[in-house]
Amino acid sequence: MPRCKATAPTTGKPCRKDALIGSELCYQHDPNTTPPKPPPKQPDFSWHEGFLTGLRKHANVRLASQSVGVGRRLVYDHREKYPDFAQAWDDAIEDGIDTLEAIAYKRAMESSDTLMIFLLKAKRYQPRVSIEHSGAIRFRREPQTLTEQNEVLREHGILGV
Numbered sequence: 455m456p457r458c459k460a461t462a463p464t465t466g467k468p469c470r471k472d473a474l475i476g477s478e479l480c481y482q483h484d485p486n487t488t489p490p491k492p493p494p495k496q497p498d499f500s501w502h503e504g505f506l507t508g509l510r511k512h513a514n515v516r517l518a519s520q521s522v523g524v525g526r527r528l529v530y531d532h533r534e535k536y537p538d539f540a541q542a543w544d545d546a547i548e549d550g551i552d553t554l555e556a557i558a559y560k561r562a563m564e565s566s567d568t569l570m571i572f573l574l575k576a577k578r579y580q581p582r583v584s585i586e587h588s589g590a591i592r593f594r595r596e597p598q599t600l601t602e603q604n605e606v607l608r609e610h611g612i613l614g615v
């Protein structure tokens with residue numbers, strides 16, 4: 455089999471690898487061949503579960519990312535790429551807020567008038583549903599049943615009693 459005619463630019467030594475059929479050069483030196491590609495990297499999803507657990511616990515993206523040692527950029531990159539992950543993220547945040555709310559209520563009942571007032575205001579003024587410019591109705595948290603959905607709509611005067 456003929457040998458590659460190319461020489462190494464630094465040492466000037468001939469390459470000596472087997473030349474390709476119909477070529478005077480080996481696969482590394484022949485410009486018509488593309489070098490073998492490394493296999494595509496599989497994205498790492500192993501941190502998702504821990505991250506979601508962190509969100510459920512803290513309702514806070516920074517703390518949840520820190521808890522699994524992943525950067526915010528990667529976290530938001532996955533949120534954009536994987537709709538299922540984005541949905542699980544939103545659910546986890548809602549769970550986290552529910553948990554924090556329950557803790558806050560307990561604390562407010564036990565000791566803090568200021569916290570109690572804050573919580574009551576937040577409840578009163580935070581609508582559970584909104585109407586967008588397009589006319590689409592958006593729920594803060596997707597109601598589980600039609601009954602619940604109508605309840606929320608009635609509560610906010612969108613649906614007649």
Ligand SMILES: [Zn+2]
Pocket residue numbers: 458459460469470471479480481482483
């Ligand atoms: Zn060569």
